[in-house]
Amino acid sequence: MIIGVPKEIKDNEYRVSVTPGGVHQLVEEGHQVLIERGAGGGSGFADSEYAEAGAEVIADAAEVWRRAEMVMKVKEPLPQEYQYLREGLILYTYLHLAADEELTRQLVARKVTGIAYETVELPDGSLPLLTPMSEVAGKMSIQIAAHYLEKMNGGRGKLLGGIPGVLPSDVVIIGGGTVGTNAAIVALGMGASVLIIDINADRLRYLTEVLHGNLKTLISTPHNIAEAVRRADVVIGAVLVKGAKAPRLVTRAMVSTMKPGSVIVDVAVDQGGCVETTRPTSHSKPTFVVDGVVHYCVPNIPGAVPRTSTYGLSNATLPYARKLASKGFLRAIQEDRALAKGVNTYKGYITYPAVAEAFGMEYRPLEELI
Ligand SMILES: NC(=O)c1ccc[n+]([C@@H]2O[C@H](COP(=O)([O-])OP(=O)(O)OC[C@H]3O[C@@H](n4cnc5c(N)ncnc54)[C@H](O)[C@@H]3O)[C@@H](O)[C@H]2O)c1
Structure with a gap:
């Protein structure tokens, strides 16, 4: 799978979604990682470390988004990033959609597969990515x-x-x-x-x-x-x-x-x-x-403390990213119920009840759409 890692653009956000070690693991497993130039700078990771780990460092955010099959981020896309959202793109990041109607409508209209870190939920009710x-x-x-x-x-x-x-x-x-x-x-x-x-x-x-x-x-x-x-x-x-x-x-x-x-x-x-x-x-x-x-x-x-937080976040998110990349979206969510709970939007529908409720929009169970 081609995985894109854009630089975060939210105010005062210094984390990055993947460490050089994470890139190394993904590349070893046969995936291609595209990382935007400077994406790891706030967390103290140089472009050269990513390149050594096997990533392709790209100057232009638009190119990272366009070429990636799955984009891994930290924060939700901001309005200037909506233009990159497109049908079938897997977006794996914190989304907090219930607090963001415009982004919810964008993900639905553009038929993005939106997987929210904060709703990935283990059978005991715990939220491993939070x-x-x-x-x-x-x-x-x-x-x-x-x-x-x-x-x-x-x-x-x-x-x-x-x-x-x-x-x-x-x-x-x-x-x-x-x-x-x-x-x-x-x-x-x-x-x-x-x-x-x-x-x-x-x-x-x-x-x-x-x-x-x-x-x-x-x-x-x-x-x-x-x-x-x-x-x-x-x-x-x-x-x-x-x-x-x-x-x-x-x-x-x-x-x-x-x-x-x-x-x-x-x-x-x-x-x-x-x-x-x-x-x-x-x-x-x-x-x-x-x-x-x-x-x-x-x-x-x-x-x-972005350096600690980036390592901590990446420790938790990488195992699911590896599953998505290696098995593909459908097999990954069918075999992992915790990950399936993370899916908030799919094929133009909201697949997480609380998000649909928040805006009085239509909810469709994920099982009906796959
Ligand atoms: N500000 C930040 O940067 C930041 C970062 C991480 C988490 N948080 C927030 O911190 C809060 C706690 O997160 P967490 O992961 O520890 O949650 P958690 O679910 O692990 O723990 C919450 C605890 O609150 C207890 N609780 C519920 N109602 C209570 C009541 N009436 N009186 C006393 N205790 C009660 C629960 O029994 C539980 O033990 C959340 O709001 C979370 O979003 C904020």
């Missing part, structure tokens, strides 16, 4: 919080882990899934006092078993959240209700009880945030202050 980015964001959330706790960054001037004879900071993590667990690992490692709040008692049981040390757990109720937030130096928002907006668990009134200079990192901001005072910010202006509390609400935290 997990690595949640791991990155969870780990980052604590180093971000530690930074903003510093006095000159607007914080209380408190060291996260304390020192012998001086108490550590209190970190409250709401949601003990992938983000929350990774945040807890880092916070515990730095010596903080960590409390995880989750609605799922079994999850808390599991976390208690695997993350001993300073970890405390609490079941999620409005009262428990209010008490914990009032005492916290750091609050990490990490809840997810699949397919829905994040519940607003920390109210404005709760924020106003927090100590001045304490820090909220609302990682769930990409789903609307679980703190009432949250609004999306950006890497260029990541924080704002409400009632003396520093809020950090960047929806694409992994973008700050």
Whole structure:
């Protein structure tokens, strides 16, 4: 198969969909990889590394799109890329279609086979192509919080882990899934006092078993959240209700009880945030202050560490890309139910119910179209 890797053009997006190692594997398996010049630059991969791995480096994005049978990206195509969408093209990338009606209509009208990373789903309900980015964001959330706790960054001037004879900071993590667990690992490692709040008692049981040390757990109720937030130096928002907006668990009134200079990192901001005072910010202006509390609400935290994020993403996406390339689209989705769940558009129809619902458009089960 001919696989195209264009350079990402979204603002502040430095990731690339395939590493030189990934190219090497695809080429070894008999595929041809076309990569746009400079595509790996933001993640620290030179064109020469891709060329050595066997890719053809191409100066022109249009040529990459035109010659490729499957285009592998990181972010959804932007309007200036719509011109490249054509019948039968396999587009394998994050799509987030339920939030983008125009792109959905373009993919349908142009009969693109759109496979969305975020809806590839394993039988246990987990989302393997989202997990690595949640791991990155969870780990980052604590180093971000530690930074903003510093006095000159607007914080209380408190060291996260304390020192012998001086108490550590209190970190409250709401949601003990992938983000929350990774945040807890880092916070515990730095010596903080960590409390995880989750609605799922079994999850808390599991976390208690695997993350001993300073970890405390609490079941999620409005009262428990209010008490914990009032005492916290750091609050990490990490809840997810699949397919829905994040519940607003920390109210404005709760924020106003927090100590001045304490820090909220609302990682769930990409789903609307679980703190009432949250609004999306950006890497260029990541924080704002409400009632003396520093809020950090960047929806694409992994973008700050593109080298790690690119490796993490590629580790997860490459096995499916290899299946698609080697078996072809039809056999690959017939043999892999998780990958089939990723198909959002096919032959001019929406094949993912939530996307069709979002825009009142027609839904056709994939099975009927193949
Ligand atoms: N900002 C970013 O850059 C970034 C990056 C990655 C993920 N995210 C977001 O972070 C959030 C968490 O992702 P995840 O992968 O950890 O999800 P996850 O599904 O692994 O975990 C979510 C957890 O929230 C818990 N939960 C649900 N309702 C709750 C409630 N009422 N009270 C307490 N806990 C509750 C669930 O039981 C689960 O343990 C998502 O919104 C995700 O989109 C943001």
